Amino acid sequence: MSLLPLDDLPTAPPIALSSPSSPTVVRLARPALTLLPLVLIGAWAAVDWPSVRDGAARLAAADPWWLLAGILFTGLGWVAAACARQGALPERLPPGPLLASQFAAGAANHVLPASIGAHAVTLRFLQSRGVPLARATASLALYSLVKPLAKTLVLIVFLVAFPDMLRLGELVPEQWTLLLAAGGVLLGPATVSLLLAVVRPLRGPALGLVRTALTDARLLHTRPSRVLALWGGAAAGPLLQGSVIASVGFSLGLPLSWAQVVLALLLASTAVGAVPAPGGIGPVDAALVFTMAAFGAPMDLATATVVGYRVLTVWVPLLPGTLMLAALVHRKVL
Incomplete structure (x- = not known):
């Protein structure tokens, strides 16, 4: 019996390492992600339909x-x-896609609580622009830190500029409310500290994130254009939001000034802004109605103003924002 050379030995066909259905799953995943925002928006509209109807009538x-x-x-x-x-972020981003991503992030922000939706959309956008994950996450952390600090500075400026406007006796919460708010503020850092103490694998990435965030923060604050964009944009946010509420109130005959409406928003969002509701809807609305009523607005007119404001800022741009989100996902921008 003669032996065959090694080169002439029959070879087995290569074993497929991936499942035959995996290309199909990949093809279906992106259309599913494209349609998911529309499904969520439809479900939310069905639940909150009375508010939409009453606000539109107003x-x-x-x-x-x-x-x-x-x-x-x-x-x-x-x-x-x-x-x-x-x-x-130190890297320069294209203005058009960046603005489109924030428009889409606004729709996502009204579906998930605590700005998770907006941060998720922004994180995907930054990664699609080639920003490393650590730097993108650090930019989200810096943005989340500067935003409340800038709002607090704006609030202090309003309190100094309009000292006679604030009625402390009517606006200071009860003691249990202050304790609840303090507990909510302390719960986040305590939870993070507990996770880092218990789960050792999280320590390395967490420390790396902190180092990246501190490095980028120092770098950004050596550039005047970045400082103006970061702090100016964060400070302009609540002023523009208050201007929307004031415009809706003026259209309905609300007997408050622009400064009173903006101050009411700053106080309400500062008091209950830490409550994880989608887009701040619910707790902030109730606190805003109460604060405007304390400033002298009729309760029914203050309620109508807040409902109309939510229709104008949530429901009117919600469908275009959702379509923009789906388009960005479809074009692989997100």
Whole structure:
């Protein structure tokens, strides 16, 4: 019996390492992600339909010019958010796609609580632009830190500029409310510290994130353009948001000044802004109605103003924002 040379030995066909169905899963994943925002928006609309109907009925009888001003301030709010996002990152981002991503992030932000939706969209956008994950995450952390600090500075400026406007006796919360708010503020750092102490593998990435964030923060604050974009955009956000509320209120005949409405928003969002509700809807709305009523607005008119404001800033741009989100996912920008 003769032996065959090694080169003539039959070879077995290569073993497929991937499942035959994996290309199909990949092909179906992106259309599913494209349609998922529309499904979530439809479910939310079904649950919150009475508010949409009542708000639309109120706005139908409002002054259209003031409503147009409210729409303009709403659009400028996305520009301010885009400026703040750019200011939190050393790399230069294309203005058009960045603004489109923030418009889409606004729709995602109204579905998930605590700005998770907006941060997720922004993180995907930054990664698609080639920003490393550590730096992109650090920019989100810096943005999240500067935003409340800038709002607090704006609040202090309003309190100094309008000292007679604040009625402390009517606006200071009860003791249990203050304790609950303090507990909510301390819960986040305590939870993070506990996780880092218990789960050792998280320590390395967490320390790396902190080092990257501190390095980028020092670098950004040596560039005047980044400082202006970051802090200016963060400070302009609540002012533009208050201007939207004031425009809706003026269209309905709200007997408050612009400064009173903006101060009411700053106080309400500072008091209950830490409550993880989608887009701040719910706790902030109730606190805003109460604060405007404490400033002298009729309760029903303050409620109508807040409902109309939510229709103008949530429901009017929600469908275009969701379509923009789906388009960005489809074009692999996200």
